[in-house]
Amino acid sequence: MNHLVPDLSKDILPSKEAAGISLGMDFDEFRNSALFRDVGMEEFESAQEKNIWLVLHRYELLPWQEWINEIYCSWESSVTLTFDGNSKKLIRIFLGEGYNGKLLGLLGIGDRLDLVKDDFNFYFSCDAHYLEYKQDSDMFGEIIPAEISTNYRTAYSEEYSDQIIEGIMIYTNSH
Structure with missing residues (x-):
């Protein structure tokens, strides 16, 4: 079986x-x-x-x-x-740790969040980051429904640019 x-x-x-x-x-x-x-x-x-x-x-x-x-x-x-x-x-x-797949083929556990800063804006809410398509994208303004937690519990910024991804959570649109 x-x-x-x-x-x-x-x-x-x-x-x-x-x-x-x-x-x-x-x-x-x-x-x-x-x-x-x-x-x-x-x-x-x-x-x-x-x-x-x-x-x-x-x-x-x-x-x-x-x-x-x-x-x-x-x-x-x-x-x-x-x-x-x-x-x-x-x-x-x-x-979490031990998972090797990538979000959108780009970001995985252990990667730096800023790997995608040229392609996405970061939206931060409740200790998690979300990726938002930038203005030059056909999907401008759309937020990807995946929570990204890092080793910091603060928003990405130049001061906190070395954030490492510790977890990624996907969910149904109703939750």
Whole structure:
């Protein structure tokens, strides 16, 4: 039987797929095709297992009275899938250390953010950078739906130009 194994070299396609896994996948489809183990928060965060998905079900009330109902599936801390606990659909894919694919064929984990400063403006919100097409592009003003986290938690600037990409997250347009 073939098991669902992420392709750690596959390019990242915003709003579509990463690691060869498509956003919108149903959690039952994941369970039927993946070798996985249900774990608690402590084991999930330490992520010592190799060649198996660690699955954490999170259903809790936050202090500001908002419920979180999500299912997290992690592969060696390189790929983390987030399923909506109600719809059971894959809504986010986070890629971290160990992932070798590139966002738009240009940026990957460990790269300097400024590799693309000639082609994109940087939009910064909530500790994450987003790429915005520049004025000379046919897609001027459009923001690429991918969150980029770096070793800084501040906006890119000449003063903070040596930012290294630590993670990239893609998501469905509804989240």
